[in-house]
Amino acid sequence: MNTYTPVTPPSAAITAEATERLGGLATPPGALGQLGDLAVWVAATQGVVPPKPIDRIRAVIFAGDHGVSDHGVSAFPKAITPAMVRTFLIGKAGVSVLAAQHGVSVRVLDLGVDDDLEGVAPEVTAFKVNRGSGAIHLEDALTTEETFQAIAAGETIAAEEIAAGAQLLISGDMGIGNTTPAAALIAASLGLPAMEVTGRGTGIDEAALVHKMAVVQQALDRAGERTSDPIETLTALGSADLAAAAGFMAAAARAGVPVLLDGVISVAAGVMADRLAPGAAAWFAAGHRSTEPAQSFALDKLGLEPILDVGMRLGEGSGAVAAVPLVRSAALLLSDVALLADLM
Numbered sequence: 207m208n209t210y211t212p213v214t215p216p217s218a219a220i221t222a223e224a225t226e227r228l229g230g231l232a233t234p235p236g237a238l239g240q241l242g243d244l245a246v247w248v249a250a251t252q253g254v255v256p257p258k259p260i261d262r263i264r265a266v267i268f269a270g271d272h273g274v275s276d277h278g279v280s281a282f283p284k285a286i287t288p289a290m291v292r293t294f295l296i297g298k299a300g301v302s303v304l305a306a307q308h309g310v311s312v313r314v315l316d317l318g319v320d321d322d323l324e325g326v327a328p329e330v331t332a333f334k335v336n337r338g339s340g341a342i343h344l345e346d347a348l349t350t351e352e353t354f355q356a357i358a359a360g361e362t363i364a365a366e367e368i369a370a371g372a373q374l375l376i377s378g379d380m381g382i383g384n385t386t387p388a389a390a391l392i393a394a395s396l397g398l399p400a401m402e403v404t405g406r407g408t409g410i411d412e413a414a415l416v417h418k419m420a421v422v423q424q425a426l427d428r429a430g431e432r433t434s435d436p437i438e439t440l441t442a443l444g445s446a447d448l449a450a451a452a453g454f455m456a457a458a459a460r461a462g463v464p465v466l467l468d469g470v471i472s473v474a475a476g477v478m479a480d481r482l483a484p485g486a487a488a489w490f491a492a493g494h495r496s497t498e499p500a501q502s503f504a505l506d507k508l509g510l511e512p513i514l515d516v517g518m519r520l521g522e523g524s525g526a527v528a529a530v531p532l533v534r535s536a537a538l539l540l541s542d543v544a545l546l547a548d549l550m
């Protein structure tokens with residue numbers, strides 16, 4: 207596996223050409239704001255100016271359970287995880303509604319749900335690694351073998367989605383308790399204390415938040431120096447679903463396929479992908495700003511400005527899918543707006 211091998215960035219020549227075209231559009235310079243930057247990024251990832259319309263967008267939801275959810279860190283019980291997987295399958299979750307509206311395909315995969323979902327839809331469990339990852343403040347989330355297995359699963363899933371024609375990928379998540387490992391992965395990778403990164407997840411109260419901060423800090427202290435290595439970080443503090451999402455994004459970047467990030471779980475996986483495949487973040491854009499503080503710290507670290515900032519904290523890939531119309535608009539503006547020089 208070629209983890210740690212640097213990723214080839216999107217073409218600098220195309221970036222320059224797209225930037226020049228943007229500057230020549232029949233708009234005042236800078237008038238498209240962030241949509242202009244997004245348009246240049248789309249063109250660069252496609253390797254063509256003007257960019258093509260983005261027709262085929264595919265979202266993958268990485269589902270899994272987390273031992274830490276039995277330790278007072280979430281407002282909900284872990285039985286919600288398989289219940290929501292079933293809801294994705296019938297197209298009735300928040301992300302399902304947005305994805306149907308915007309023509310995005312959604313695939314849900316059980317990497318580590320503590321339930322027998324095989325009977326529901328065998329394709330959902332094809333990449334299953336475990337039935338819940340370890341309670342990270344007390345034990346490792348995974349064995350090293352499971353970490354490699356989950357990353358390889360993510361790489362295979364990315365290859366399948368790309369073979370199916372994906373022009374843009376979205377990494378979503380489902381798993382009660384998963385904002386705890388996400389915060390821990392970001393804190394460990396950025397060198398931040400639990401107090402700064404930990405958020406309220408599904409909506410815990412002040413007392414539970416103080417407890418959750420202690421749990422995240424205990425996990426960071428337990429992992430110690432091991433967090434200098436990304437595989438060790440995922441083994442100690444991650445989960446099957448987070449490791450798979452990281453492998454998925456690293457593989458997308460290596461294949462030159464852009465990824466639209468979602469909330470704190472998706473962005474934590476993005477941070478790990480950028481450690482496994484240095485430079486991968488150049489292939490990422492941020493769909494939205496989550497209310498979780500860890501996500502904002504991580505976006506800053508990756509150099510990404512979120513497209514939307516509307517207070518969402520649903521996960522599932524929903525914030526990324528909600529940003530899809532603006533990504534499409536950005537590409538269309540750069541391709542279809544007249545050039546000022548042609549008007550005079």
Ligand SMILES: O=C(O)c1ccc[n+]([C@@H]2O[C@H](COP(=O)([O-])O)[C@@H](O)[C@H]2O)c1
Nearest residue numbers: 280381383384385407408469470496521
């Ligand atoms: O995407 C986010 O930033 C986000 C923020 C808070 C909660 N979530 C979702 O809520 C679940 C995790 O919250 P929690 O409180 O159980 O850790 C999980 O299923 C996530 O998809 C997601």
Ligand SMILES: Cc1cc2nc[nH]c2cc1C
Nearest residue numbers: 282286290408520521522
């Ligand atoms: C109902 C519900 C839906 C979710 N979707 C993602 N995380 C979730 C958590 C809960 C509790």
